Amino acid sequence: MYDIIIIGAGPAGLTSAIYACRASKKVLILEAKSYGGQIINTLDIENYPGEAHISGFDFATKLYNQAKDLGAEILFEKAVDINVIDNLKEVITTKNTYMSKAVIIATGSENRKLGLPNEDELVGRGISYCATCDGAFYRNKNVAVVGGGNTAVEDALYLADIASKVYLIHRRNEFRGEQSTVNHLKEKNNVEFIYNSNVTKLNENERLESIEVTNKDGLVKTIDVAGLFVAVGKIPENQNFAKLVNLDESGYVKSGEDCTTNVAGIFVAGDNRIKEVRQLVTATSDGAIAAINAVKYINDL
Numbered sequence: 001m002y003d004i005i006i007i008g009a010g011p012a013g014l015t016s017a018i019y020a021c022r023a024s025k026k027v028l029i030l031e032a033k034s035y036g037g038q039i040i041n042t043l044d045i046e047n048y049p050g051e052a053h054i055s056g057f058d059f060a061t062k063l064y065n066q067a068k069d070l071g072a073e074i075l076f077e078k079a080v081d082i083n084v085i086d087n088l089k090e091v092i093t094t095k096n097t098y099m100s101k102a103v104i105i106a107t108g109s110e111n112r113k114l115g116l117p118n119e120d121e122l123v124g125r126g127i128s129y130c131a132t133c134d135g136a137f138y139r140n141k142n143v144a145v146v147g148g149g150n151t152a153v154e155d156a157l158y159l160a161d162i163a164s165k166v167y168l169i170h171r172r173n174e175f176r177g178e179q180s181t182v183n184h185l186k187e188k189n190n191v192e193f194i195y196n197s198n199v200t201k202l203n204e205n206e207r208l209e210s211i212e213v214t215n216k217d218g219l220v221k222t223i224d225v226a227g228l229f230v231a232v233g234k235i236p237e238n239q240n241f242a243k244l245v246n247l248d249e250s251g252y253v254k255s256g257e258d259c260t261t262n263v264a265g266i267f268v269a270g271d272n273r274i275k276e277v278r279q280l281v282t283a284t285s286d287g288a289i290a291a292i293n294a295v296k297y298i299n300d301l
């Protein structure tokens, strides 16, 4: 029996573990993939207080080691369900069942796809969802990035130093991404902005060869690219808990800044809850708040 089971070993989950362990609670972290979550793909974090520059991998590894050193147990198993049995929570993974007094869901989000017919089969053969992971494969080649958020503009900036040409395709003419990054991008002479347009077709010959881009007037243009980096947002990974925990229409857990959910003893932390700002610092903040409230809940049982 654990005090707290934390589902997800990203920045939110690992921070929850640090706070819960420091409150002398017995903590199990369940992680479906590898520790670190999305931040692991960030080459250089420049906006975390106290760390002027740190790679996502180094940051996540420091958090992971800190949680383990404080006594958190970490198992690499995918949690697929939660049941409430009296005051206790039963967490079911693909391998086992674990019991705890409280649960923190810190599952983050996964990449949204464009939904084009051959998109899945071209992953690794021209389609990528991670510029810092796969960018080096496209040295001196033409690539495109699709999206208008921070991920897209940062990906385009990163790729501009590797690829011979980068097309940044956005469905509107205004970016959600930070203006300072957009300004940096505008200074690059190998970046072409394509506004008010969607990627509508992937042309392949075993590998991606070109993309068709359709603008808002229906005009179709074919662009030769070896790689297309899809950065069109994230989908919260809450599907497995939807029978128990209330979600909004986009699949985010309905929760306020206190990280509580509709179920007593089940908390949520990080990108998978409704929130205005999804940043590393807000994920770790959630981790702390969820753990503190989970500890209070357990102590009051």
Ligand code: NAP
Binding pocket: 047, 112, 113, 114, 146, 147, 148, 149, 150, 151, 152, 154, 171, 172, 175, 176, 198, 231, 232, 233, 234, 277, 278, 279, 280
């Ligand atoms: P995002 O901010 O949700 O942006 C997704 C972008 O993709 C939007 O511009 C959206 O267009 C576009 N889009 C959505 N569906 C599309 C589709 N089917 N076809 C074409 N375009 C589509 O996602 P994100 O950039 O991955 O960022 C996620 C969160 O992480 C954000 O809160 C972001 O600020 C944060 N983040 C922060 C940093 C950092 O602080 N350094 C780095 C990366 C990400 P519309 O604009 O028209 O909706």
